[in-house]
Each structure stands twice: as structure tokens, then as C-alpha cells.
Amino acid sequence: TAGIFYGLQTLRQLINNKEKLTSPCVHIEDRPRFQWRSFMLDVARHFKNTSTIKQLLKEMSQLKMNRFHWHLTDDQGWRIEIKKYPKLTEIGSIRSCTQSGGWKSMKYDYTIHEGYYTQEEIKEIIQYANERHIQIVPEIEMPGHASAAIASYPSLGCNPQQQINVPGKFGVHYSVFNVANPQTMEFLENVLEEVIDLFSTSDVIHIGGDEVQYDQWKSSTEITTFINEHNLQSPADLQIWFTNKISNFINGKHRRMMGWNEIIGGSKLHHYTTESDILTKEKLAQNTVVHFWKGSLDLLNKTISQGYDVVNSNNKYTYLDYNYNRISLEKAYNFDPIPEKLLEEYHSKILGLGCQMWGEWISTVDKMNQQIFPRVAAYAEVGWTSLKNKNYQNFQQKLASYFYKQWSKQGINYYKL
Template identity: 50%
Template sequence: MRKTGIKYLLGIVAGAFALLCGSTSFAGNTILPYPNQVEWKEGTCRIEKRLSVYCDEVFKYETKKEMDALKKEAGVAYRFSNREQADFRVLFSKDIAKEGYTLDITGSGISIQASAPAGVFYAVQTLKQLLQKEQAAYRFPCVEIADSPAFPWRGFLLDEARNFQGKKEVKKLLDEMAMLKMNVFHWHLTDDQGWRIEIKKYPRLTEVGGRRDSTQLNWYESTVYDKKPVSGYYTQKDIREIVAYAAERHITIVPEIEFPGHASAAIAAYPWLGCSKKEIPVSCAYGVFSSVFDIADSRTQQFVRDVLDEVAALFPSDIIHIGGDEVKYDEWQNSENIKRLMEKEKVDSPAGLQIWFANRLSSYLKKKGKKMMGWNDITGDKLHAYHPENATQSRLDADNTIVQFWLGTPEILEKALRRNLKIVNSYCDYTYLNYNYDKIVPGLEYAHKPIPMEKAYNFYPVPEGWEDRRDLILGVTCAMWGEWINRPDIMYKMVYPQVAAYAEVGWTERRNKEFGRFTDALEFFKRRWTSAGYIR
């Protein structure tokens, strides 16, 4: 794990050096996301290729990792010394927030203070953007920074159920998230079009559910398919490797396993999971389908617990996402098993049954030390035309549940807040990276209305008038949904450079944001992403 972290830092430090090589001037607007307290000073700090380094014991690993990277990639020799002699100090301070840091650059040296390794890591991300290489030394502008994130949740969602991207691409995304100080990787691993995570007790989930015969082209109403088989999944060994890779970058991976809808791939593998008990294929089309789990069947209930057991053991995150979105109730309404369950549990409607199911999952996960997260469909509010008005009087338990708001009116979000539900705001009209199809994917000019960069940048996760309950808003997640994204280069065009706007939404306080400064700072990352081949 440590070697992995060092390799990562070698790459990104080298990238920063390469991009800034030969620079002799500095503009104070190059940091992204922008720190929340900055005071620029006169002068620069010039450091020769011999550094004396001191760090408090708690930061020994993080500091050595950084220094080893500098030595190997940039020839910066270093030695650890005592505090008085060091010109690069990494110090512990209990008064700084967990992810916060201070960075003080003077003419005589650099000092970082933090209360946790994440703070040191984020300080270094800032430092890299300030570095300028000279012929025989490195130069930094003098500055005092006291920084911590606006929100604790700064997320990026990758949907690999629709189109599998693979371990290499995931690691690339994690690298860029780390540079942008984003800290939650929301991994959408199951859906109608594919099941991408190995579950040892149910091998057919990947053997059957991880494959499909073809893929729909153009758009949801299209009858054109490419007739090319699609497959791919992550073994549990792969999962552990990626989880460790993310942890080195102070990123938590939150897995999403869809229950009770978007279930075609699972039911194709085990038909008894569905209400009809009939064989169905893994879906080759995109959209919302009627196949749902038969949650009245004791075998299905055990299946769900078994899957959650294996997933919980793989991911250290204290949160597991259970999806819960876009559930069509047709099969439930036609199922005698479901009707009997609803009568037994005194549930008033299919929407109420979904809340009952979500509450059971939340209780089960709580016993395992995990919180449940789901899309805001799990609140029972009407979001879709295929759902009735005022569907249920049932209430979602707020105690162990996080709701990810993606669709609906501000009133629906406010209702959830009044129930003291914790929220991650991913409102689709502001945060969905895939809404930019019309400019990127040929043939989809009539798709979603694109989200301009400035609109994305100006998104604020806290609804108007709710600033006094900001504690309920954990933060933001931008979403890279995978329909139509069958090649990495298409994904890159969707993600970059737009993802940088969401990084600043999550990190920089609203009062400190300025779009003009952001676009100037974005040039550093545009050069980086052009060099990596992500943008042109």
C-alpha cells in the first residue's frame, strides 16, 4: 500500500514540475479549489535541491512519502533534521479541522500544520500548484493559507454497471480527484445492464449478470443495437486493491448496489429473485424497466443480506448505497406474495412498501456499523409520472439514513430536511456530467440540456433559507452516468474540465468563490489534462 502511494505521488509531482518548468512569474489565482483564507505576501521562497525536513511523529509516513517522491522525480535530495534547522516543517496542531491545514511560505522556508494526515495531503496539493521550477532550484510565492473544506462530502460518481471502464481508468479518476481535494468516490456497480462486483456466494451474478449480448445505440427510443457483447467485473481482490489505492489519496469509496429496482442483471442470473420467477436477459437497452426484486420472498431477503455482508466486508466506508431509484411498481401490484406482505406489515401502498424495505436495510446495516444511503426516491415522494400522487403515509427512518437528492422540486428537498434527514445534493440539472451529450457524443444532439461550466460552478448544495440547518447538508456529488459511454475517451470529454467546478463547489465557501478567478486557475489543470490526453 505504501509503495502504491509513493508511485502515485511521483506521477503527480512530476506532472506539476513538467507543467511549470521554466516559469518565472506567478499569478496569485492559480490554486484550485481556492483556499478559504489566503494572504499573499511579497517575495518568494527559493529552495535548493537539498532540503532539511522536520515532521512531527504522527506525520512521519505522509511526509516521507512526499519527500521520496520529490527526490526520485525532481532530484530533490533531503534529510530529516531537527525542527530548528529544517526549512520544510510538517507540524501537528490539534486546533485545525480534520481535513484542514495551514500553509505558510516565507523567504526562509515552508511550514505545514494539520491535525490529520488528510490535511497534510491537501496542503501538498496546494503546494504543487504554487511550485515553479528554476534552473537550479524551486521557487514558491510567499503566502499564508488557512484552509479547510466548506463541505465534508465532495464526491464523484462513476457508473460502471452500464459500461465497464476497468481498474486502470478508475485509478486515473482517483488521481485527479485527489488533486482536486475530492474525497468520496461513489461507485455504481450494479444495474439492469450489468453486475460488476464479485459476490462469492452468488457467482452467477458476474458469470451471467456481468455480460450482455449487445448495446442500444443513439437514444432511449432507438431500435438500433451494436451487436457487440459487453462484459467485465471486479473481483474481490480488485476491489481491495482499488479501495487501498483510494485510501492512499484520502478518498473513501462508497459502493452502490441497487435494491429493489434496476435489477435485471441480478434476476437474469437468478430468476427466483424476481416477482415472476421467469428467466429474463441482462438488459441491452437503457431506461427504466419493470423487473424488481421480490422482497416478499424469504430467499430474496436472504440474498440481499448475503450481498450486503460481502460488500460491507470489502469496503471500509461506514456508508453503503442501496440505490432505490426509479422503481416501477407494476410487478409488485400484480404479485400475491407482495400483497400478502403488505397486508402483514400494514403497508398502505407500493411506495410505502419500498420505504418499509429501505428501513429494514438501514436497520440491518446499522447492526454492521454502517449507514444506509439511497436516492431520494426512497422518501416516498412522487418523482416520476409512473407513480401515483401522495403515494404513502410511511416515513423513512432518519436515524441511520442518508438521502441523495437528485430529482424533484425544492419543496421535496426541504421536506426531507424538515424530517432531519441528512442530504448529499446531486440535483441532476446542475451536477450530471452526462448531460453534456449534445456537444460530445455524435447523434445525441437532442439529449439533455447541457450544463454550462458557470452553472455547474455556481451550484450551491444548501437550499435557499436553510443555511441555519447546513449541518444536514453533507455536500455534493457530481455524477458520470454510463449510458452511451462505451469508450474512455468519451468519458474524459464529459468529466474534464467540468469536474473542477464541482471540486470548488465542495471545497470553497460560497463567499470566496469567483468564476473569473476559477477559470484562470483552471489553466493549470487544463495543461495537466491535455498532457494526459484527457482533453485537447
Template identity: 45%
Template sequence: MTELIPAPRTFFWSAPGYQCVDEETTLDAGPGTEGVARWLRATVGAATGLPLPDGRDTENRIVLGIDPDLPAEGYRIVIDGFAPRIQGGSATGVFWGAQTFRQLLGPDAFRRAPVRPGQDWDLPQVTVEDSPRFPWRGLMLDVARHFMPKDGVLRYLGLMAAHKLNVLHFHLTDDQGWRVEIRKYPRLTEVGSWRARTKFGHRASPLWEEKPHGGYYTQDDIREIVAYAAERHITVVPEIDVPGHSQAAIAAYPELGNTDVIDTTSLTVWDTWGISANVLAPTDNTLRFYEGVFEELLDLFPSEFVHVGGDECLKDQWRQSPTAQARIKELGLAGEDELQAWFIGHFDNWLSARGR
């Protein structure tokens, strides 16, 4: 029973043996822990078939409570022959404790329906105490290159919670697809969310899946994902990639690209891997366009941080572009690398001015 994930700081047997959780077991949810009680009933209750009703007038109960002496995300579980206690320094800490409590019940507690209805569940009489070493425990999900339907994202969030990860880095745009509805710019999803085919394996592979690939999340889908994450004490950090990794956006709105270098109207959503040479033009029109994108994004994602990409921006088109070269001269920049830094700095300042 010491194989908990992640391994806790403290684990020891409170007393030899096990104690039972059964159909008579109630939940005694103290102030601030009501959301954890709902999660236990919906998740552990579904797996075990136990109703876990409210109740505090019995020893056969599970007690949820907040102990301000614990770290905010820390928890303590005590199972010692009396009512099992799950305590945390905040509701978040209690929720992480509930994840460990679920592990103590065994792997069948992770099912979606009971496989042996009516069984009693044994809890080892242990004390577990833990708190995270890192406040940011993130996982990045790239839905731009391979779209994941909403239900898959929700499942991913459930797995993150089980492992006590608390930040979903949501990579929503890239050369190969644009995945979030922006009502001001409908072509981003009408055009940018679909590509004609997909490369199998590495970009050097000669194999293709010759069928369209795509999809996107409506704004209500995003609200649902963010709310579902928040119930699991997970923050969703959106990423809109600029100024590179933007071919899907340029395919939808060709004026965003370097129109003085190539015919951007001929571009499609990229169907292979690697780093596309088609990057955003460093124009006022492009800046205003993406400000409009971020305005809608800020209404959907309450996270303190918003990711703007900024990586792997090939400079070939900017070197050839009279418009880009004029902007470098106008701003007194040393070259294309500083132009990229200026571009990212613009959105750094724009987002900071809005409290992000």
C-alpha cells in the same frame, strides 16, 4: 498564480519573486506525514524527475508537518524564501496542501514523466491557506451501465484527489450490469456482468453497438481500489441497487424476480436505458440473498455508509403479484409504496446492526 482549484480562502504573496526546487531539494516529513511524502515522491517526483530524498539539514528542503491549530482537513502553505512549509491539521490536511503545492509548480507537475529532464522548478513565494466548507465532497462513478476497467478507476481517484474530493460513490450494480465479485453467488458476474449489446445515445435512438459489453472487479481488485483511495484520503462508498434497477441480478438468479408474474428465466441483462419494470420480489429468499451479498461487501469496504439505491422502483409487477400482495397484507402496509419503504428499511436495520 491565483487560479488554484478549488479557490482557497486565503492567498497572498509572501515576498516578490520565486524560489527554486531542484535536484538537491529534500523532504523533511514530520511525524504523521510520511504517507504524504511517499505520494509526493511517487507523483510529483515522477513528473519533475526530482528524487526528493529525506533530509532536514538544509534550507533547500520542503517541510511537511501537522499543526493541531488548523482544521483537520485544513492546510497552510508558506513559501517565503526559506524552506517551503506545507502544514495541515492532520495528515489529510497536509495531503490536501500537497495537492495545492503541486498546482503551484505548474501543469507539467501533472505529467507522468519529466518533459524537460534536469530543469529547476520555480515556486511562487506565496502563502495559501484553506479548509473545506463541506465534509462530504463526493463524486459518483457509474460503472454498472458502462464498465470502467480498474486502471480507469484508479485514474479517476487521482483526479478526485487533485480536486480535493474525498468520497467516491461507487455505483456497482444496475439493470445493465453487475460489477463486483460475490463468491457466494458466482453467477452475478458469470452472467450478470455482461450484456449482449449496448444502445448508442439516448434510449430513443435506433442505433446499437452490436457487441457484448461487460466486465467486473474481483474482490482483490476492490481491495486495491479501496487501498489506493485511502492513500489519497478518499472514502469509497459502494452502492448495490435494490429493489429496482436489479435486472442484471435477476438474469443471473431468476428466483429473485417476480416469478408469479413473468417468466424470469427468459430475462437477460438489460441492453437499453430507462427504468426496467423487472424488480426484486419482496420475499424472504430475496432478503437472505442480498444479506449474503452485503456480508461480502462489508468485508471489502470499510466505509461507514453503504448505499442501497432505493430509487425508481416501478410497482407494476408488485401490483400483479399474489406474493407481493400477500406480503403487503401480512405487514399491514397501505400499498406498494410502503412495501418499497419496508424493503429499504430492512437493509437499513440490517446494516445499522453491523455498525454501518
């Protein structure tokens, strides 16, 4: 069972690292503070091979983290084999160039970047995760962050006559799925069916839903007509309508849908969204897990007051692509998924936390490991340890006496503080 497995991880950390293995005589009562303790890896922007994934899963298990959130698709790459739609990997997994030097840079590396996981490789990784009591949460982005899919099958987009390439530029792109087209909905359901069948032990399917630029929807006669015919108020209303259709499909497969907090609608979280864009009368499906990454405490309170379960991944505290000046180890350690001023009646609706390794500017495994380690250990402790038992100095000592040595043995290039 998971309890025995986690107990063994604790014991491993207690055993003295000497020729003669010894452990202090102790009685331990231990349980996690939160049920959801996740690490996310973005492989769409920069592909990581299966051995890298397995090493991360191994380290997660030793830290008693229990959810691997696998960001498999985005504008810059489609990384999962879908048997019914082979062009997703034949075309969507390859880009001809990659932006370098930062968000505003005009520099590009013209080395071809490619890679995807076959379904057999994914099955192997799922088994590896299951053996370590880690459940994988696969993420298939929709309706935005869809450029790689639309480059593969242009009919899925709002301008079906236009052939686009898998973009090498990072940031938010305009290409979004045409959700008014029944064939697009059929495509997404077919993709999700393969994903759900493949990830048979996963009870949550993440559909992204973040950063949808509504320009293409607003300029499409087909979509504006659809909005009017369905008595919807805005593009955000259409997104909720679409998300609920996807939720119904996922629920019908006995799974639960999760998405970034834009899927609720009604909030102006981005500069490219107008006030009229976000008017909503549709209500997001009640059993959705809302992945909160951006917004105020008031918005978090509002989300939970409407009855939604929340995983707190506030970007100001949990984004591993941010440098250590922006999110120090101590800041990561002091993150509380339950904000201090969150109404007490809502505390139980916070399922836990996630930390996210976004990959735009993290091209190598060494650089990735520097960003992840040691901060991932801080997030693991946030998810596991009760507030009264947390102590940053003790945590630092544990890193020095155990984890730094273990990571060095594993060849993990952790960040030297």
C-alpha cells in the same frame, strides 16, 4: 493526515511549472466548505477497467475530493464479484447487445459487452483510494434496477419462472426484487455482508432505491398479500419497510445507509407512479443519508425538516452525462448545494455535494473524460471553497495555467471550451 495531503495539493498548484521549481511566499489558511465532496462513476452501463478507475482517483485527489461513489450494479450489468453468488458475474456481467443512438432509438450494437471487478482488484483500488484520502461509497441497487441480478438468479424476481436476459436497452426496467420472499432478503443481506467486509474502510453503503416501477409488485399476489398482512398502505410503503430492514442490517455492521431520495416515499417524482402508489405511513430510518437528485426546494426542505442528512446532487446541476449546453462549466461552478431559499436552520444538514457520471451513452474513456473534465474541477471547488472566496474568472485562470496542462500530460481528453 488528510490536512497535510490537501496542503500538498495546494502547494503543487502554486509551484511554477518551470525547470527551477519555485513557489510564492504565502501563508495559507484553508479548509473545505463541505465534508462530502464526491464523484460518482457508473460502471454498470459501460464497464471501465482498473487503470481508468485509478486515473480518476488520482485526479480526484488533486482536486481534494474525498468520496468516490462507485455505481457497481444496475439493470444492464453486475460488476462486483460476490463469492457466494458466482452467477452474478458469470451471467450478470455480460449482455449480448447495447442500445445506441438515444433513449427512443431502436438501434442496437450487437457486440457483447462484459466486465467485472474481482475482489482482489477491488482491494487494490481501495488501497489506492485510501492512500489518497478518498473513501469509496459502493452502491448496490435495490429493490429496482435489478435486472442483471434477476437474470442471474430468477428466483429473486416477482416472476421466478421467467428467465430474463441482462437487458441491452437503457432506461427504467420493470424487473424488481421480490422483497416479500425471505430468500430474496437473505440474498441481499449476504451480498451486503461481502460488500461491507470488502469495503472495510467505507462508513457509508449506498443502496440506490431510485426509479422503482411498482407494476410487478402490484400484479404479484404474493406481494399484495404481504402488503395487506403487514398493514402497509402502498408499494412506496413496502419500499420504505424494505429499506428499513436493509438499514437495520447495515447499521448492525456499524455502517450507515445512503440512498436516492425516492426512498423517503410520499412524492410523485416519475410519470409512471400514481398518487395511490405513494401513500405512506412508514417512516424511513432516521440515520439514513438521503441522496437528493430530483425534486423541488419544498421537497428538500421537507426532507431536512424530518431530520435527515442530505447530499445534494440535483440532476439539473450535477449530472456529467448532460452536455455542456445543458450544464456549462459556469453553471457547474455556480451550483450551491445549499439552495438560496433553504431555511437557514437546515444548512448544517447538507453534508455536501456529489457529481455523477452516468454511463448509458458514454461508451469510451475518451468520451467519458470529455464529459468529466473540466466540470469535475468546478464541482471540486464548489465543495471546497467558501462562497466569499469563489471567483469564476480566477477559476478559469487556474484551469488554463495548471489543470489543462496536467490533464494533457496525463493523456486526459478534456473538453475544449
